[in-house]
Each structure stands twice: as C-alpha cells, then as structure tokens.
Amino acid sequence: MAEIPGPPADQDGAEAVVAAGGLHNYQLKLHAEYGPVVRFPLPGVDQAVSVADPVLLEATAKINKRPDKLFEFLAPLQESGNLQTIPAEEHIPWRRVMLSVLAGRPSHEAHFARFTALASELADRWAERAADGPIALQHDLAELSLRMICHYALGSGLESEETAGRVVAAFETVLTEYLERQYQGDEKDRRRADEALAYLRSVVDGVLEAHRARGVTDGEAERSDLVAALSAAGQSPARIRDTVLMTMLAAHHTTGVAISWTLYLLAKHPEAAERAAAEVDRVLGDRAVPEYADLKRLTYLDMVVRETMRLYPPGPYGAREATEDITLGEYTVPAGTTIFYPFWAVHLNPEYWPDPEKFDPERFTPEASAGRPRLAYIPFGIGPRSCEGSTLAMVEAELVLAILLKRFRFELAPGQTVTPIERFVLWAKEDIRMNLTPRETARA
Numbered sequence: 001m002a003e004i005p006g007p008p009a010d011q012d013g014a015e016a017v018v019a020a021g022g023l024h025n026y027q028l029k030l031h032a033e034y035g036p037v038v039r040f041p042l043p044g045v046d047q048a049v050s051v052a053d054p055v056l057l058e059a060t061a062k063i064n065k066r067p068d069k070l071f072e073f074l075a076p077l078q079e080s081g082n083l084q085t086i087p088a089e090e091h092i093p094w095r096r097v098m099l100s101v102l103a104g105r106p107s108h109e110a111h112f113a114r115f116t117a118l119a120s121e122l123a124d125r126w127a128e129r130a131a132d133g134p135i136a137l138q139h140d141l142a143e144l145s146l147r148m149i150c151h152y153a154l155g156s157g158l159e160s161e162e163t164a165g166r167v168v169a170a171f172e173t174v175l176t177e178y179l180e181r182q183y184q185g186d187e188k189d190r191r192r193a194d195e196a197l198a199y200l201r202s203v204v205d206g207v208l209e210a211h212r213a214r215g216v217t218d219g220e221a222e223r224s225d226l227v228a229a230l231s232a233a234g235q236s237p238a239r240i241r242d243t244v245l246m247t248m249l250a251a252h253h254t255t256g257v258a259i260s261w262t263l264y265l266l267a268k269h270p271e272a273a274e275r276a277a278a279e280v281d282r283v284l285g286d287r288a289v290p291e292y293a294d295l296k297r298l299t300y301l302d303m304v305v306r307e308t309m310r311l312y313p314p315g316p317y318g319a320r321e322a323t324e325d326i327t328l329g330e331y332t333v334p335a336g337t338t339i340f341y342p343f344w345a346v347h348l349n350p351e352y353w354p355d356p357e358k359f360d361p362e363r364f365t366p367e368a369s370a371g372r373p374r375l376a377y378i379p380f381g382i383g384p385r386s387c388e389g390s391t392l393a394m395v396e397a398e399l400v401l402a403i404l405l406k407r408f409r410f411e412l413a414p415g416q417t418v419t420p421i422e423r424f425v426l427w428a429k430e431d432i433r434m435n436l437t438p439r440e441t442a443r444a
C-alpha cells in the first residue's frame with residue numbers, strides 16, 4: 001500500500017492555512033498538488049486525511065463517529081455530552097427522533113402557511129425600508145430561518161423579531177469566542193460569551209416552559225413537536241435541552257446563508273435572475289405567495305439553490321474518525337485517523353464539475369446529473385451523521401426565495417466587497433447588502 005502524500009509532517013498547520021488565505025484555499029492547493037487523498041496537519045488534531053474524490057469518499061460513508069477534538073468548541077453549549085460527537089449507540093436513537101420530526105413532508109406542508117406568513121412579514125418590512133438604502137440580507141434571513149425552525153419544531157419561544165435577533169447575535173458571539181479559543185488559544189471576551197450563552201439557555205428554558213404550559217397538542221403540530229418526540233423516546237431532560245439549543249443553532253444560519261448566497265449569485269447573474277423570476281411568475285400567476293405543491297414546479301429555482309450551495313456550501317467542512325482501517329484507492333487509512341471532509345473542495349473537483357468556479361444551474365438538470373457520482377454534491381454531508389434538516393431546509397429556502405423573487409428585484413449595493421469567511425458556516429464577512437426594487441408583477 002502506498003504512503004498517503006502530503007506536506008512535511010512537521011509543517012505548522014495553522015500557519016499553512018493562513019499563508020494559503022484560509023482553510024478552503026489550503027484544501028484546494030493541497031488537492032491540486034497531492035491528489036484526491038492528502039495527509040495534512042490540521043490545527044487541533046495533528047494529522048488528518050482529506051478526501052476530495054466522491055468515489056473514494058464512498059468507503060467512509062458509513063462511519064458514525066466524529067473526532068472529539070475538532071468539535072470541542074461546541075462542548076460548552078451542551079450539558080449532556082456534545083451532540084456532534086456522542087457515540088453511535090446514543091446517536092442512532094436520537095437521529096431517529098430528529099428525522100421523524102424534521103423530515104416529515106406532511107409536517108412541512110402543515111407548517112407551510114405559517115412559514116409563508118413569516119417570510120411575507122419580512123418582505124413587508126423590506127418593502128418599507130427599501131427606499132432608505134440597502135438591506136443587509138444575511139442578518140435578516142438568519143433571523144427569519146430561526147423564527148421558522150422555532151415555529152416548526154419548538155412551537156413557540158421566539159415570536160418576536162427582537163428576540164430572534166438577540167438569539168442570532170448571541171450564537172454569533174458564542175461561536176466566535178469558542179472557535180477562537182479552540183483554534184487560536186485566544187480568550188478575547190470570555191464574559192461576553194458566557195453572558196450570551198446564559199441568555200441562550202434562558203431562551204431554551206422559556207421554550208420548554210411554554211411547552212409544558214401548552215400541554216399535548218394534536219395532529220401535524222404534534223408530529224413536528226421536537227420536545228414531545230424526544231421525551232416520548234425516553235431522552236433525558238438535559239439531552240432535550242441540548243437538542244433544542246443545537247436545533248436552533250443548526251437550522252438558522254445555515255438556511256439563512258443559503259438564501260442570501262442564492263440572492264447574491266442571482267444578482268451577479270441577471271439572466272439567471274430573470275429566468276428564476278419568470279418561473280416564479282408563471283407558477284404563481286397573480287398569487288403573491290406559493291403553496292406547498294408549487295415548490296416542485298419551481299424546477300429552475302431548485303437548480304439555482306443547488307448550484308449556489310455547490311459554490312457556497314453553508315457547511316463547508318465535515319469530519320469523521322475512522323473506526324477501522326479503511327481502503328481509499330491505493331491507500332490505507334488506519335483506524336483512529338481523522339478523516340477530513342472538504343465538502344467545498346469536493347464541489348469544485350474539476351473531474352466532476354467542469355469549469356468548477358462558473359455559476360451554472362444547468363449542471364443540475366436530470367440529464368446533466370445522470371451518471372455523476374452520488375457524493376460529488378454533498379452540501380448536507382454524508383451518511384449517518386448527515387444533516388437531518390436537509391429536506392426542511394430546501395422547503396424553507398425555496399419558499400422564501402419564491403416570495404422574495406416575486407416581490408423584488410435585487411441589485412448589489414455598489415462599493416462593497418463580499419468576502420466569504422468560514423466561521424462554522426460559510427458567512428459573508430460584512431453581510432451582503434442589496435438595493436431592492438419592487439417588481440411590477442408583484443401584488444401590493
């Protein structure tokens with residue numbers, strides 16, 4: 001068996017990442033230089049093996065273990081063990097509950113009207129503010145996504161936009177601090193982070209209190225009632241609290257940035273924007289908002305969202321720990337090795353994505369997709385630890401985009417540089433500011 005290639009083992013991982021201009025660029029450089037399987041010094045875990053080939057990734061797709069050290073920064077948010085890294089025997093029943101709550105299409109449909117109302121409220125606010133100058137998309141869309149998941153899975157807790165905004169800001173404070181603490185050894189503002197975490201816990205307590213006060217609900221609302229489902233499955237109160245917090249975290253900024261990157265790419269590609277808007281007009285007719293059944297007719301919009309998440313995957317990386325020796329082509333990866341998933345670099349692998357940097361939604365027509373390896377496109381991750389919220393996220397994103405594209409034309413505010421930064425999710429550093437013009441086809 002061949003030795004896995006890579007840079008010198010004593011290279012300083014953190015320095016190499018900075019020199020390359022960030023982890024993603026480092027990944028692209030490593031894979032261009034050494035091939036699809038690379039051993040490299042990953043800050044926090046010593047050596048890791050990165051795999052950028054979708055066919056080789058198949059050999060890792062059943063692993064149900066994440067490396068503890070890489071996800072340590074999330075541990076302070078959890079009281080019952082880090083949900084990112086709990087062992088398979090605890091994870092399997094927990095995942096079953098999460099999927100029953102998050103992936104049920106009847107539940108998506110049952111909540112669609114409320115999602116629509118929340119998105120329309122945001123569009124109304126934007127319409128009022130549009131004349132005053134550019135709108136910061138990412139911030140508002142993260143807040144909207146948070147309100148949607150809270151309505152969907154938690155029943156209540158974040159009815160007001162102000163609370164939602166405070167929660168989004170608190171998560172940002174906590175993640176920035178804990179990530180810096182783990183990867184740079186800095187404790188910039190411990191007190192602020194502790195206060196933000198205490199605030200988040202108080203919001204979770206409020207959600208649980210409201211849930212107790214409401215009692216048992218019926219019908220579709222119950223099927224998506226996360227707290228009731230976890231409790232019925234015998235999960236401990238601490239695990240339930242942790243799951244509520246992690247659900248709020250996992251669902252809001254990911255979906256928020258997926259929508260804002262989509263609007264960004266459409267603004268940069270006016271022909272695609274026109275085509276997407278024309279499709280929305282055709283499917284909605286003179287209605288201002290879609291119905292659930294309309295989503296499957298918005299096929300171009302779906303391709304646009306998928307292409308956006310290829311170029312700007314909201315979760316750009318993942319990782320597993322090999323639980324046994326694994327064969328990756330000509331290499332053997334010993335048990336215990338950290339396997340790094342460079343989702344973003346996989347999405348730019350030129351072997352499967354010709355002219356990979358080009359925005360081209362046509363890559364996702366059924367014809368173009370046929371024959372492409374299943375793991376060439378993995379914005380929601382891989383296997384038993386993949387995202388439980390993937391189908392819900394697509395419903396939310398496409399609904400919100402349909403409403404927004406029906407109502408507004410989006411133009412990037414001049415003079416801004418949009419810089420993607422990797423801070424757990426792939427975020428635009430200074431947000432994305434757009435000028436909005438009402439479209440004539442939209443009803444007031």
Ligand code: HEM
Binds near residue numbers: 246255313
């Ligand atoms: C566009 C939106 C979203 C994207 C791109 C996204 C992406 C991801 C990715 C890449 C992972 C890691 C997967 C892996 O390690 O293989 C993940 C995990 C997860 N996501 Fe999402 N996500 C999104 C929205 C959501 C939503 C709406 C929820 C709802 C609660 C959610 C809940 C979760 C959970 C609970 C996990 C942990 C999975 C586990 O450890 O079993 N995500 N997501």
